[in-house]
Amino acid sequence: MIKLFATDLDGTLLKEHNRITTEDRIGLRDLVEHQVELAIATGRADNEIKEIYKLIEQTGHRVSQNGSFVHNKQDDMIHTYTFEKDISHALHKLIEDTNINYLISTADDIFIKEMTPFLEKFEHLFFFPLKVGNNFTKELGKSIIPSKFMVVGETDEIVSVQELLHKHLDPHIESYLSDSRCVDVVPKGINKGIGLTKLINTLSIQTNEIAVVGDSFNDIAMFQMTPHSYAMSSAHPEVKKHATKVVDHVHEAILDLKEQGLY
Known part of the structure; x- marks a missing residue:
């Protein structure tokens, strides 16, 4: 039963x-x-x-x-289970260098670097307002403890970034195509x-x-x-x-x- x-x-x-x-x-x-x-x-x-x-x-x-x-x-x-500080920073740098849209989740909030036209299309999907991070380089691992990174864009674009992240950080991350326009990246395991x-x-x-x-x-x-x-x-x-x-x-x-x- x-x-x-x-x-x-x-x-x-x-x-x-x-x-x-x-x-x-x-x-x-x-x-x-x-x-x-x-x-x-x-x-x-x-x-x-x-x-x-x-x-x-x-x-x-x-x-x-x-x-x-x-x-x-x-x-x-x-x-x-959340990302270790060094992995958070490594992930952030790799994603930031691609110039793709991304979001960072913590236990209670979802942060963005800035509100772009692409992200505006997504904002209504969430039940709570997105928050703008002032300086991720300083905040990650301190005031912002990431549990998930979300890479958003067109499918071929985000899958390319997904492959890049695994090339550099495969022992430390899992990732899933949770939507045709979103890849979720979470801690390994x-x-x-x-x-x-x-x-x-x-x-x-x-x-x-x-x-x-x-x-x-x-x-x-x-x-x-x-x-x-x-x-x-x-x-x-x-x-x-x-x-x-x-x-x-x-x-x-x-x-x-x-x-x-x-x-």
Whole structure:
């Protein structure tokens, strides 16, 4: 039986303009009514997950920034991992030298060097205002403790930067194409699968007792944890092949679990 249902946000539970469908809300509520716990596992920040739970009028566990931070539904911190100071500076210099747009996430905030026309297109996607860093060279590792760098732009451009970063810092970083216009860079050994594992270990839940749904490369680690994995039909073919089934909506994954008698 399923004891925990974990969903990605962007492109999965969150549709365009941060919209959640009525059908998905009903499906999540049905899980809760049948004593299935919820988890949101996303590249977004923890405070944004809290806003999502308010929107769906539920409580649940939180795996944020691709597994850099894990909180249970009682708001206890289960896991946290951020970049070491020297790696932060090395990453920043490499990215800065490419002249590409980028954002730096900490546990509570998202920083930018300056508001560019490209970043203006992204700002509405976040639940909280972006902050402008005054001097990243001095602040990184001190007042700004990075947990994730986001490189944004056109796909071929950001993938080129992604390859550059791994060429120089591969032993220290993981990276995921979380969107066609965004590469997430996190500390080595951090992913949603590891974050979920740390969570379920505290809940005494086995991997065959969880179900997961997502749409991006950063969801593959979740898919590989359990036989009950669902990829969105909009996902890249390489992502879909790692999931057990493909669905159009989150509520379809929930319905499939119910029809199998898994909750």
